[in-house]
Amino acid sequence: MHLFLLIGLVAFSILAILLRDLLKAAISLAVASIFLSVIFFRLNAPYAGVFEISVVAGLITVLFVATIALTRSEGDVRESKLPMILFPFFFVAFISIIINILIVRHLIQIPTVSIPPVSGSFGEILWRQRTFDIIGQIGVIFAGVFSVLALFRSRGRNG
Amino acid sequence: MDSFWVLNIWFVAILMFIGIYCLLTMRNLIKLFIGIEVIAKGITLALIATGFAKNNIMIAQSLAITFIVVEVSVVATALAIIINIYRHTGSLDIRKLTKLKG
Numbered sequence: 001m002h003l004f005l006l007i008g009l010v011a012f013s014i015l016a017i018l019l020r021d022l023l024k025a026a027i028s029l030a031v032a033s034i035f036l037s038v039i040f041f042r043l044n045a046p047y048a049g050v051f052e053i054s055v056v057a058g059l060i061t062v063l064f065v066a067t068i069a070l071t072r073s074e075g076d077v078r079e080s081k082l083p084m085i086l087f088p089f090f091f092v093a094f095i096s097i098i099i100n101i102l103i104v105r106h107l108i109q110i111p112t113v114s115i116p117p118v119s120g121s122f123g124e125i126l127w128r129q130r131t132f133d134i135i136g137q138i139g140v141i142f143a144g145v146f147s148v149l150a151l152f153r154s155r156g157r158n159g
Numbered sequence: 160m161d162s163f164w165v166l167n168i169w170f171v172a173i174l175m176f177i178g179i180y181c182l183l184t185m186r187n188l189i190k191l192f193i194g195i196e197v198i199a200k201g202i203t204l205a206l207i208a209t210g211f212a213k214n215n216i217m218i219a220q221s222l223a224i225t226f227i228v229v230e231v232s233v234v235a236t237a238l239a240i241i242i243n244i245y246r247h248t249g250s251l252d253i254r255k256l257t258k259l260k261g
Contacts, residue, residue, distance in 0.1 A: 013200065017177060026193070029196055033200065043208065045219065052223075059231060063235060
C-alpha cells in the first residue's frame with residue numbers, strides 16, 4: 001500500500017512537469033500533494049498531513065491557478081520536444097544508478113545516531129521546544145507578505 | 160537503517176531528479192516553479208520519513224510544518240514576481256529575460 005502511494009506521488013509529479021497545459025499541470029501537482037498527505041497520515045504524522053492537504057494542495061494550487069489565469073499565455077512559450085522525449089531514458093538511467101547506490105546495502109554505511117524519542121504532545125514540541133526559530137518563521141511570513149505588497153504597489157505606481 | 164527508510168529515501172531521490180530535470184530543461188517560468196514545488200515535496204517526505212525511522216515523528220512534523228509555511232511564502236513571492244515579469248515582457252519565456260543583461 002505504501003509503495004503504491006509513493007508510485008502515485010511520483011507519477012503525478014512526472015505528469016505535472018510533462019503536461020503542456022499549465023492548468024492540468026497545476027492540478028496534477030495538487031493530486032501529488034494529496035498522495036503525499038495520505039503518506040503522512042500513514043506515517044503517523046497527522047498534523048503535517050493536514051498542513052500538506054490544506055496549504056499545499058489547497059492554497060498553493062489556488063495561487064498557481066490565479067497566476068495562470070492572470071498570465072493567459074500557454075501558447076507563447078514553445079517548449080522543445082526533446083526534453084520530453086528524452087525524459088524516460090534519463091529517468092530509467094537515474095533509477096538504475098539509485099538502485100546501485102541505495103538498494104545494494106553495503107554501499108551505504110550511514111552511521112545511525114541514536115537519539116532518544118522526545119516525549120510530550122505535539123503542541124508542546126511545536127510551541128515550547130522551539131523558541132528562536134519561531135521568530136525566523138514570523139519573519140519569513142512577513143517577508144512574503146511585504147514582498148507581494150511591494151511588487152504590486154510598484155506596478156500600480158508605474159501605471 | 161531499516162529498509163522502509165531506504166525505500167522512502169529512494170523515492171525522495173526520484174522526486175529530486177524529476178524537479179531538477181524540470182529546472183534544467185523547461186522554459187516556461189510557471190513550469191520551472193512547478194519543478195521547485197516537486198523538489199519541496201521530496202524534502203518534506205524526507206523529513207517525515209526520517210522522523211518516522213528515528214522514532215521522533217513529533218519533531219519531524221514541526222520541522223515539516225515550518226518548511227511548508229516557508230514554502231507558501233516563497234510561492235507567493237515568486238508568483239508575484241512571475242506576474243510582474245509577464246506584464247513587463249508580455250511572455251513567460253525565460254529566454255526573454257536575457258534583456259536584463261547589461
